[in-house]
Amino acid sequence: MNQEKKVLGSERRELLLHWLQTEDKPLTGGELASRTNVSRQVIVQDISLLKAKNEPILATSQGYVYLKPPGEQRKKERIIVSFHPPEKTEEELYIIVDHGVTIKDVKIEHPVYGDLTASVMVSTRSEVDDFIKKIHETKAAYLSQLTDGTHLHTLEAESEEKLDAACKALKDAGMLIE
Incomplete structure (x- = not known):
């Protein structure tokens, strides 16, 4: 982690959700950790919390992806x-x-x-x-x-x-x- 300020709690999870919803490619835990200046383990916990709130996030071998609702999939x-x-x-x-x-x-x-x-x-x-x-x-x-x-x-x-x-x-x- 660098010396920049950590993004905390609910604000960080909102950012993670936004990034996952708007990216067309998987985002790795390391990349998300770097963007928010926290450890990868914190990201894993955040993803678990988002999944517990029924956010359709999938962990793949390339990183995390947000599953778009069927109506949005062409x-x-x-x-x-x-x-x-x-x-x-x-x-x-x-x-x-x-x-x-x-x-x-x-x-x-x-x-x-x-x-x-x-x-x-x-x-x-x-x-x-x-x-x-x-x-x-x-x-x-x-x-x-x-x-x-x-x-x-x-x-x-x-x-x-x-x-x-x-x-x-x-x-x-x-x-x-x-």
Whole structure:
């Protein structure tokens, strides 16, 4: 933290909410901490307080995002079922983002816990690279490993045509279950 004055309590949370609502990209805890001159841990607590007030904030691997109400979303969404081994994950994600499509999440049906969903939120090759790097650095398992490769993704794009093109490419690669 630098020597500037800290932004305190409710004023800070109002600022965080404003920034999250107006940004089109995820904002990291570190970036928000720097803007308000507090620690990242304080930001994590602030985000928890905002979520407790039913603010639709999602923590992704790229940072925090504010989920816009359905009426404000002009983008098209589609849920697909995919199947591949873990070593094909990067290829799958590249295929999708190369068609101008965002991968919002990954879902599996766990035999004990039921439906499990994790945020992915990648839209570019660079974001895919960061996601894969975090998986490797943390030695985390892909959710799809719990279901022998079967998983769902929520995809988002500006048009049905982009979603169709991404799905066709996945089908051609043998990764799409229809």
